[in-house]
Every structure is written in structure tokens, then in C-alpha cells.
Amino acid sequence: MQKTVAVLGGGIGGLSTCYHLSKSIQVSKVVLLEASGRCGGWVSTTRREDGAVFEHGPRGVRPAGTTGKYILNMLTELGLESEILPVPHHHVASKNRFLYVKGQLHKMPSGLGGVVRTIPPFSSPIMLSVLKEVLVSKGTQEDESVHAFVSRRLGSELADIAIDALCRGVFAGDSRKLSVRSCFPPLYSAEKARGSILLGMLMGYEKRPPVVRSALLQRAQKERWAQWSLRRGMQALPEALEETLRGHERVEVHYNAPVRRLDNTAAGWEIKLEDGSTLKADHVISAVPAAALAAVLPPAAQPLSQQLRGIPTATVGMVNLEFSGSVLPVTGFGHLVPSSEDRGLLGVVYDSVPFPEHNRAGEPTTRLTIMMGGSWFEEVFGQPDHVTEQELLDRAAEALKTHLGITDAPLWSKAAVLKNCIPQYHLGHWKRLETMRQYISDASLPLSLAGASYDGVSISDVISSGRQAAERLLGKV
Known part of the structure; x- marks a missing residue:
């Protein structure tokens, strides 16, 4: 007791x-x-009187896995079912994710057509790397960097571009320093159990505890949610x-x-x-x-x-912007930037695409979030305490102009330095x-x-x- x-x-x-x-x-x-x-x-969420919602931290939750299921059940207990804004797998924000490589936006390969054909910025079909992966011998180390693990199993191109960018998007971190065992346990466990990521994913590599299937959880599975947010923000x-x-x-x-x-x-x-x-x-x-x-x-x-x-921890510069009308040249969840392209800019989230319900009432607008710094913050911006809001806004404007051709002045903006916000x-x-x-x-x-x-x-x-x-x-x- x-x-x-x-x-x-x-x-x-x-x-x-x-x-x-x-x-x-x-x-x-x-x-x-x-x-x-x-x-x-x-x-942390800003809710404006005209109905606009801006996220200054996490902006969505994936319902996958045991942890995702428990949280959906918790939402039911808290009476938040009617607040949920789901984004299903067939939604354009789930299907379209981009990489900014060599000065251009590239849609990440998705679906069968995307993985069996050669799609820039990659020099060969992703399916080839995946099929070859089954033949790669099992690693013997107790731990390995994410970059080294993916290079060994799937090739250096995927590690240098896609995985480098993914680690920046998820952890604001450096794939060459992050641990595969701690950051991506399913990949590590799949190799340990089955000798291959692909075989581990296909055959299973762990027993999952049963989770009570609430009505909300059943709905999420039936509608194939990829992620969700809440009407009044996270x-x-x-x-x-x-x-x-x-x-x-x-x-x-x-x-x-x-x-x-x-x-x-x-x-x-x-x-x-x-x-x-x-x-x-x-x-x-x-x-x-x-x-x-x-x-x-x-x-x-x-x-x-x-x-x-x-x-250690990483510091992130976060800029929220709102523009009049539709200013995006593409639709999707957003784009990530590998460290080889721009060390200071991690990625841009096209918030209005997955969650148009968070736009203001009335005339259409586009909400974007630009994430900067991470493990490269001090190298690019200097000491976090000395970085001004204007410096972050200027850097964001420059990125939007270069990456997306957006030159309009924003209707609304907010910039902040989130000091030591993500453990590494x-x-x-x-x-x-x-x-x-x-x-x-x-x-x-x-x-x-x-x-x-x-x-x-x-x-x-x-x-x-x-x-x-x-x-x-x-x-x-």
C-alpha cells in the first residue's frame, strides 16, 4: 500500500x-x-477567437501499436471522442510526404508503384534495397547508430537521405549519433529475432499484450487512421x-x-x-x-x-505562420530536409492539409510550421538565449521562398526557441x-x-x- x-x-x-x-x-x-x-x-496550443488553432509543440498522435491503442481508450474515458480529428491512411496528408533534396521537392515513394520504380532523389527502386536486405547477415553489436544500421541493411543512399531526414523530423537529431536500439526498437528487435527487418515485420518479432477494444479504438481500426488531433488542439x-x-x-x-x-x-x-x-x-x-x-x-x-x-537534449526553433489563401505548390503532410541539404532547417509541416478544421472561419488560409536547429541549433544560430524571434522569422521566410516559392507576407506569425525540448x-x-x-x-x-x-x-x-x-x-x- x-x-x-x-x-x-x-x-x-x-x-x-x-x-x-x-x-x-x-x-x-x-x-x-x-x-x-x-x-x-x-x-502547447494557441486558439484564436476566429477559430484558428496553432500548435507550438506536438501536433498529432499516431494510433498505431499498443501505446496508441491505450491512448484512444484514455480519450474515451476523458470524454474527448467528439473532439477527435482523424487523418486516415488514404488522406492526401498521409500519402504525400516530401523530401527537399538538391534544391528540389521530391514526393517520398508510397504504394506499390512508388517502391518498384526508380523515383528521384533515389537512384534505384526502394524495393530492391528491401529485397536485398533479407540476405544481409545479422549484426553482432549490442547497439548501433541509426545511420550505420540502415546503411548496413538497406544501403547508404536510404540512410543518407531518407533516414537522416526522418531522424531530424522525429527527434530533431543526428542519425549518426542516435541509437537504433533506443530510437527505433522495432527495427532492432526485428533483426535480432528474425535476422532481417523485412522478415521481422512480416512474421512478427514480439508478443503484444491485448488491449481492451473500446468503440473508439474499433472505429480507428475500421477507418484506418494514420494520425489524429483534437478540435481545440493538442x-x-x-x-x-x-x-x-x-x-x-x-x-x-x-x-x-x-x-x-x-x-x-x-x-x-x-x-x-x-x-x-x-x-x-x-x-x-x-x-x-x-x-x-x-x-x-x-x-x-x-x-x-x-x-x-x-x-543530451536538442533545442528547436519553431515558427508558426498563417497566409491568406492557398499558397502551397503541393499538397501533403509536409517536407523534411536532410542535413546534407541545410543543417539549420529540419522541415516544414503543411498544417492546413491534415487539419483544415484548425483554419480560421471565413476566407481560406494556409497554416505552416517551420522547424529549425535541433542537434545543429548552436552551430547554426548560436546560443539559444541570444536568438531573437526576428532571426527565426527571417530564416523561415527564406526557407519558404527557396523550398516552396512562397513570397507573400504572413497574416500572423509566432516564433519561439524551445530550449532542450527533445532528449537525444x-x-x-x-x-x-x-x-x-x-x-x-x-x-x-x-x-x-x-x-x-x-x-x-x-x-x-x-x-x-x-x-x-x-x-x-x-x-x-
Whole structure:
């Protein structure tokens, strides 16, 4: 029986943790400590009075896999079914994704026709690389960079162009440093289990736990959703979780409550806050970034702090723009840019194509998001604290002119530097996690780790990490 559980961080991971803890009578009190004045973390939406919606963080969720299914069931519990904006697989935003290579936009090959023919920027059909992959011998290393893994199994061209760009789009990271084992576990597991990515995908490589099939989950499977958002933007999800928690008699939500120090005593944790007050808890679940947890752990836990500080992060420059009328030369989800083309520009999302419901009422408009920097931020822009909004806007305007031929002045704009927003799982990340969890176990620390720093950076992964931390504590896993 856990008496009081304190959850550090009110981002989507911390909210998910509290939500799953609050459902159990084994916990007498859940205390959520959020350092800022709002919950939701990097999930942040602007809603304008004319109905326009702009995302400044994650902008959609994939319903695939076990984690995706759990989240759809959670939406049902939160009463958000009517808010969902689904994008099915046959939608133009699902089928059309572009790469900007050698000064030109290229549609990524899709469907059978796309993979059996040679389609620029590739010099041979992708199907050839996939079929040859079955003959490549199994790797022997415990971990490998994403770039090295894909080069070895599918060839250097796919690694240099498509995978390089994909890692920039998903992780804002460098495929030559990111770990395949931690960033793309299905690829690593497929090779380990079947000796081939293709065979692993066709024959299966892991047992998946059954998930209750809610009506919403059945609808998503029937309509073949590729991703979804919410009518009032992604921030509606943390808001619904927060509202549920605030209405729960066993849950306390504290805002503007940064933790100064955690002290582990015989009676549990003493949590000292910046305002001088102290809270007591039997167990702490940390859903703050790894470096933030390292900064408040007691000196005795120095080996753990050192490991936590070793998880790097990437900073992203994010620019939201709105234009009058239809300004895009192509329709699709957006385009990604390999590092060989432009180190500073990661990609452009054509927000109005997948989610036209987020456009303002009245005259048609086009909403775009430009993402910059990532692992290359300081090299291209300098220190994050010194980068102005105007610098980001200028760089975005230059990219839109060069890549898409857009020269109009935007109707509306917002630019921000999201400092240290995406953890980077570099080579050996899995070993670091193993070492940290072993230390927590050996030292009998009443501490659990959740959030984006450890087992996945997508919204689905982070929500799932909160659920799993809660369930482990409650003895369900």
C-alpha cells in the first residue's frame, strides 16, 4: 500500500502518471508538483477567437501499436471522442510526404508503384534495397547508430537521405549519433529475432499484450487512421487530464512549485520546495527532464545524477505562420530536409492539409510550421538565449521562398526557441537506462522514472511511460 506518491512535473507524462495512480485505491494521496503556472509541458496550443488553432509543440498522435491503442481508450474515458480529428491512411496528408533534396521537392515513394520504380532523389527502386536486405547477415553489436544500421541493411543512399531526414523530423537529431536500439526498437528487435527487418515485420518479432477494444479504438481500426488531433488542439488533452485530476479528492495539484531538493529519509522522501515549504511522500515518480531530476537528488545519489546528466537534449526553433489563401505548390503532410541539404532547417509541416478544421472561419488560409536547429541549433544560430524571434522569422521566410516559392507576407506569425525540448538517445542509451534502474533498485530508492528522457519521445510514448510507472508501482506489471 503506497500512502502518498509525489509526481514531479505536470507535462503530459506527469499528468498521465497521476491519472493512472488516481484510479487505484492503493494510493491514499497523489501530489503533482509543477514548477510553472500551467500543466502540459511542451504540448502547447494557441486558439484564436476566429477559430484558428496553432500548435507550438506536438501536433498529432499516431494510433498505431499498443501505446496508441491505450491512448484512444484514455480519450474515451476523458470524454474527448467528439473532439477527435482523424487523418486516415488514404488522406492526401498521409500519402504525400516530401523530401527537399538538391534544391528540389521530391514526393517520398508510397504504394506499390512508388517502391518498384526508380523515383528521384533515389537512384534505384526502394524495393530492391528491401529485397536485398533479407540476405544481409545479422549484426553482432549490442547497439548501433541509426545511420550505420540502415546503411548496413538497406544501403547508404536510404540512410543518407531518407533516414537522416526522418531522424531530424522525429527527434530533431543526428542519425549518426542516435541509437537504433533506443530510437527505433522495432527495427532492432526485428533483426535480432528474425535476422532481417523485412522478415521481422512480416512474421512478427514480439508478443503484444491485448488491449481492451473500446468503440473508439474499433472505429480507428475500421477507418484506418494514420494520425489524429483534437478540435481545440493538442493542449485539450492535458487540459482534460488536469480537469479530471483537479476533481479528484485524493489528488493535489500544485502550480509554481519548483522542487529545490529531495532528501531520502527512513520514513520516505522529504521534498523541499523553492518557497521553503516541505512535503513528505512515500514514493516519488519523476516525470521532469533527466537533468532537472539530477539537480535535486541528494548527494548520496551522485552516481544516478551523473548518469541522468549524460542524456543530451536538442533545442528547436519553431515558427508558426498563417497566409491568406492557398499558397502551397503541393499538397501533403509536409517536407523534411536532410542535413546534407541545410543543417539549420529540419522541415516544414503543411498544417492546413491534415487539419483544415484548425483554419480560421471565413476566407481560406494556409497554416505552416517551420522547424529549425535541433542537434545543429548552436552551430547554426548560436546560443539559444541570444536568438531573437526576428532571426527565426527571417530564416523561415527564406526557407519558404527557396523550398516552396512562397513570397507573400504572413497574416500572423509566432516564433519561439524551445530550449532542450527533445532528449537525444545516443549510442548506448539502453545501457545507461539499465545502469540507472539497477542503481535505483540496489539503493532501494523509492523512485520511478517517467517522461521523454527515457523510453520514447512521442506523445504516445510519454503518456505510456506515465501509465507504466504507475502500474509498476501498483504491482500490476
